[in-house]
Amino acid sequence: MDSVTTHPQEICHPASAVARQERTSPRPNATHGGNPTAKLPPRLTIIKPRSRWSLVDLQELWQYRELLYVLTWRDIKIRYKQTMLGAAWAILQPLCSVIVFVLFFGRMGGFAAGVENYTLFVLAAVLPWTFFANAVTTSANSLVNNERLVTKTYFPRLLLPLASIGAAVFDFAVGLLLLVGGMIWAGVTPTPAIVAAPLLFLLLILTALAVGTGFAALIVAQRDFRHILIFGMQLWMFATPCLYLSADKIGPTAKQWLPLNPTYGILLNFRACLLGTETDLGGLAVSAAMTGLMVFAGLFYFRRVEQTLADVI
Numbered sequence: 001m002d003s004v005t006t007h008p009q010e011i012c013h014p015a016s017a018v019a020r021q022e023r024t025s026p027r028p029n030a031t032h033g034g035n036p037t038a039k040l041p042p043r044l045t046i047i048k049p050r051s052r053w054s055l056v057d058l059q060e061l062w063q064y065r066e067l068l069y070v071l072t073w074r075d076i077k078i079r080y081k082q083t084m085l086g087a088a089w090a091i092l093q094p095l096c097s098v099i100v101f102v103l104f105f106g107r108m109g110g111f112a113a114g115v116e117n118y119t120l121f122v123l124a125a126v127l128p129w130t131f132f133a134n135a136v137t138t139s140a141n142s143l144v145n146n147e148r149l150v151t152k153t154y155f156p157r158l159l160l161p162l163a164s165i166g167a168a169v170f171d172f173a174v175g176l177l178l179l180v181g182g183m184i185w186a187g188v189t190p191t192p193a194i195v196a197a198p199l200l201f202l203l204l205i206l207t208a209l210a211v212g213t214g215f216a217a218l219i220v221a222q223r224d225f226r227h228i229l230i231f232g233m234q235l236w237m238f239a240t241p242c243l244y245l246s247a248d249k250i251g252p253t254a255k256q257w258l259p260l261n262p263t264y265g266i267l268l269n270f271r272a273c274l275l276g277t278e279t280d281l282g283g284l285a286v287s288a289a290m291t292g293l294m295v296f297a298g299l300f301y302f303r304r305v306e307q308t309l310a311d312v313i
Helices: 058-063 065-080 086-108 118-140 147-152 159-186 192-221 224-238 252-260 262-275 281-306
Strands: 002-006 018-022 043-048
Touching (some): 065 086, 065 159, 086 118, 086 159, 118 159, 118 192, 118 224, 118 262, 159 192, 192 224, 192 262, 252 281, 262 281
Antiparallel strands (some): 018 043
């Protein structure tokens, strides 16, 4: 909600606005009407609906930036509270996934043939995928997991999904230690294209934000979407074959349609920036466009239902 401060002599917003009157203490040497001892008139804070054409109120998010930091740090501490390994879980989770891919897809499935350093090849894509899956899952459940906070006080509801994604970024940063160690062990020297990796990771964050915020609003309305999300993320992983397949093993027809999956183009080119493998700039352009559409759809729906979240949750 947008807030505007004015004096009672001014005309308030129409009936849809909610006005809250706040008394203010007089300032020293303040003058009003030529009388230096007179108190300033009461001040009104008008809370009114946002413009329908604004998906995100960046100014309001900036005003609440300290709360975003607190929520993010709280999520990080809660995730590793009373655990023996602590942040090491951020390394173990992608490591276990890599072992499964290497054993069942690489050796038993024969996908490792012709791929140099197949373990590192898989790790470079599994690590950002693990971030994406965790960010989507936690942000989608952020509203219902903070039900009391949502119903008792006002703040931009978008902060909760953002804080969950911020905590997932912390896990990704820890997991990068595993990737850097693997590259050193394999003797892989990063290519100059590595400077584009942060931009690709930013695209992945936007994709996670789009899916997470959309499902967060849907889960508030209907809890069945929790189960749909879990099942959907499993299918999504197998619908992103660049996790375990090299580009030359993907058929031409599949290459035309797979970029409609935004994670496909992002992960494929993210790994290429790190390891110097084959890129797909056309696929990246399509995936980036799909990310833009998903961000618009997710934030638009979230904004439409944001005002009723506290009543429905």
